[in-house]
Amino acid sequence: MSSIRQDWFSNIRNDLLSGVVVALALIPEALAFSIIAGVDPRVGLYAAFSMATVIAFTGGRPGMISAATGAMALLMVTLVKDHGLQYLFAATVLTGLLQILMGWLGFAKLMRFVSRSVITGFANALAIVIFLAQLPELTHVPWTVYTLTAGGLAIIYLFPYVTKAVPSPLVAIVVLTALTVALGLHVPTVGDKGQLPDSLPVFLLPDVPLNLHTLQIIFPVSLAMAVVGLLESMMTATLIDDFTDTPSNKRRECMGQGVANIVTGCIGGMAGCAMIGQSVINVKSGGRGRLSTLTAGVVLLILVVFLGPWVAQIPMAALVAVMIMVSIGTFNWNSFRHLREHPKSSSAVMLATVAVVVATDNLALGVLTGVLLSGFFFAHKVGQILRVRSMTEDEGRVRVYTVTGQVFFASAERFIAAFDFKEVIDKVRIDVSRAHFWDITAVSALDKVILKFRREATEVEVIGLNEASATMVDKFAVHDKDGAEDLLTSH
Amino acid sequence: MKPENKVLACVDQSRFADFVADYAVWAASRMDAPLEFLHVIDRHPEVGTSQDHSGAIGIDTQEHLLEQIAEEERARIRAEREQGRAFLNRLRERALAAGAEAVDMRQRHGELVATLVEQEQDVRLIVLGRRGASAETSGRDIGRHVEQTVRALHKPILAVTDVFKPPSACCWPLTARA
Numbered sequence: 290m291s292s293i294r295q296d297w298f299s300n301i302r303n304d305l306l307s308g309v310v311v312a313l314a315l316i317p318e319a320l321a322f323s324i325i326a327g328v329d330p331r332v333g334l335y336a337a338f339s340m341a342t343v344i345a346f347t348g349g350r351p352g353m354i355s356a357a358t359g360a361m362a363l364l365m366v367t368l369v370k371d372h373g374l375q376y377l378f379a380a381t382v383l384t385g386l387l388q389i390l391m392g393w394l395g396f397a398k399l400m401r402f403v404s405r406s407v408i409t410g411f412a413n414a415l416a417i418v419i420f421l422a423q424l425p426e427l428t429h430v431p432w433t434v435y436t437l438t439a440g441g442l443a444i445i446y447l448f449p450y451v452t453k454a455v456p457s458p459l460v461a462i463v464v465l466t467a468l469t470v471a472l473g474l475h476v477p478t479v480g481d482k483g484q485l486p487d488s489l490p491v492f493l494l495p496d497v498p499l500n501l502h503t504l505q506i507i508f509p510v511s512l513a514m515a516v517v518g519l520l521e522s523m524m525t526a527t528l529i530d531d532f533t534d535t536p537s538n539k540r541r542e543c544m545g546q547g548v549a550n551i552v553t554g555c556i557g558g559m560a561g562c563a564m565i566g567q568s569v570i571n572v573k574s575g576g577r578g579r580l581s582t583l584t585a586g587v588v589l590l591i592l593v594v595f596l597g598p599w600v601a602q603i604p605m606a607a608l609v610a611v612m613i614m615v616s617i618g619t620f621n622w623n624s625f626r627h628l629r630e631h632p633k634s635s636s637a638v639m640l641a642t643v644a645v646v647v648a649t650d651n652l653a654l655g656v657l658t659g660v661l662l663s664g665f666f667f668a669h670k671v672g673q674i675l676r677v678r679s680m681t682e683d684e685g686r687v688r689v690y691t692v693t694g695q696v697f698f699a700s701a702e703r704f705i706a707a708f709d710f711k712e713v714i715d716k717v718r719i720d721v722s723r724a725h726f727w728d729i730t731a732v733s734a735l736d737k738v739i740l741k742f743r744r745e746a747t748e749v750e751v752i753g754l755n756e757a758s759a760t761m762v763d764k765f766a767v768h769d770k771d772g773a774e775d776l777l778t779s780h
Numbered sequence: 781m782k783p784e785n786k787v788l789a790c791v792d793q794s795r796f797a798d799f800v801a802d803y804a805v806w807a808a809s810r811m812d813a814p815l816e817f818l819h820v821i822d823r824h825p826e827v828g829t830s831q832d833h834s835g836a837i838g839i840d841t842q843e844h845l846l847e848q849i850a851e852e853e854r855a856r857i858r859a860e861r862e863q864g865r866a867f868l869n870r871l872r873e874r875a876l877a878a879g880a881e882a883v884d885m886r887q888r889h890g891e892l893v894a895t896l897v898e899q900e901q902d903v904r905l906i907v908l909g910r911r912g913a914s915a916e917t918s919g920r921d922i923g924r925h926v927e928q929t930v931r932a933l934h935k936p937i938l939a940v941t942d943v944f945k946p947p948s949a950c951c952w953p954l955t956a957r958a
Contacts, residue, residue: 295826303828310835351826449834456835528842532849535825570835573845575828618837 308584341586392543410642441610722753
């Protein structure tokens with residue numbers, strides 16, 4: 290009981306206010322990315338409403354904002370173009386099912402393999418993608434559009450110096466709309482971009498044939514959307530955890546995202562996830578509880594359904610200005626300022642993540658690239674930790690090689706190269722009791738060394754192989770036995 | 781380590797604190813036990829205090845926001861700590877003046893009941909006010925902390941109602957249940 294009160298009603302005034310502020314930042318993203326995805330603005334706006342409303346109840350991170358996002362929209366472009374809207378709804382439902390499954394299987398725990406650099410790269414890529422999505426609204430348009438956009442940005446960033454009581458994006462939207470109407474300017478407006486909601490959404494199952502062919506069409510898209518949605522949600526949740534110094538239930542968040550997407554697909558919305566920029570706006574405005582997310586969703590629906598004719602009058606330039614703001618706020622400027630100071634491998638991982646996303650419009654591929662690359666760099670670095678020293682004993686009849694450090698696929702070659710096979714000697718003793726053999730590659734490297742010495746008619750004795758190979762946890766399964774800690778640390 | 785067997789006086793910054801202090805001094809001297817004042821400060825990370833509803837985010841907003849929130853929290857906690865310390869110190873002086881010998885004080889972050897459960901082991905008697913700071917605003921006869929504490933702990937609890945008057949008689953409740 291106390292946690293329900295704490296999650297919902299401990300911050301009522303600020304949650305309500307910040308919810309309203311956030312709703313205003315949700316509308317431009319929902320609109321802009323419906324257009325990118327090739328669907329009516331209605332689809333994005335319904336999605337924003339239902340994602341925010343459902344996640345307010347099912348999510349694991351109070352205060353985080355979820356809605357229709359650019360990251361997801363970019364993945365559905367081809368599906369919509371080739372197969373139409375109903376398949377998008379079906380894909381959205383399947384995305385939700387996959388997210389529930391992945392959440393249940395512990396996707397949240399995989400996040401520890403996503404390094405800081407990959408997360409920064411993800412945020413930067415997202416910011417760039419959001420910015421690039423605005424470019425179609427800024428090309429082949431009358432010069433008045435540029436003036437309006439610049440004016441909008443000026444209002445957004447300068448108005449807070451006058452008062453912080455009113456959301457400056459709202460002021461920008463209202464002023465620019467009033468100007469366009471009053472001056473009769475001929476610039477593209479929201480109404481030109483397609484149908485806006487004229488009623489509350491209704492619950493309908495997607496109208497697609499339920500067969501294997503449909504699954505083949507939607508599954509790849511749904512899988513990518515499920516992964517990207519969970520990635521952005523987990524990253525945003527961590528960000529909010531830091532801001533508020535409170536923990537979140539990541540597992541519940543994963544499954545909550547799934548439920549929200551299923552509902553969204555069933556009321557005619559496109560898939561969505563958590564949003565970094567809008568969540569930052571929420572925290573900045575004092576939003577902390579579930580009420581802020583719910584308010585954002587409900588206010589958004591009220592705005593677009595009941596003020597629909599007015600929303601249609603909003604010039605696209607005003608929304609572009611708001612989205613440029615979101616893009617600037619999402620980008621991690623420090624990561625570029627410190628590009629040279631950070632380790633080269635970290636910077637390379639970050640840049641590779643950004644580059645792959647911008648090239649493919651697929652944030653999942655970017656993260657995969659980043660994670661693989663950080664894995665390579667790590668393996669390379671750890672592979673350096675290997676020393677082989679040698680000394681003769683028994684009046685030059687025996688040479689003792691002492692191996693310390695990590696032997697695995699990345700260092701196996703250096704391990705072999707450390708032995709002198711040309712030496713004319715009776716016996717070689719290899720002491721590996723202070724080395725770790727991590728995988729089959731390490732063991733076969735040792736076999737190779739033994740074989741090579743035998744060919745030279747040198748007798749080989751290996752000491753401490755049991756201790757060394759104890760680290761091959763998957764073979765000997767010491768990780769779940771008593772004393773595993775000692776085995777791994779003692780030698 | 782040997783349990784301290786102290787008398788723990790739980791106080792909040794309300795008029796009941798003085799009564800609790802007086803009764804705790806009386807109990808401690810009768811039991812010949814050390815006395816400790818406990819002041820628990822609630823943290824409310826779920827409450828946002830921002831007055832900035834501009835909704836504008838720009839370059840480095842995330843870093844600035846994190847710094848700003850952390851700084852505000854630091855300032856608030858420091859002020860609370862200082863105020864709490866002065867308050868406890870006053871009670872300590874009062875207890876010493878009333879004849880108590882070993883008087884200590886402690887401030888903790890967290891919830892009262894959870895804190896008491898942690899500390900229970902070293903305690904022989906807990907003294908707390910029947911009502912506390914919310915007495916002015918809520919109409920309840922017994923504060924919510926009293927009920928939660930009684931349910932959660934396994935040590936004797938003395939709930940204090942009003943101005944100190946040495947107890948002269950004692951009523952022993954018995955139930956038929958074993």
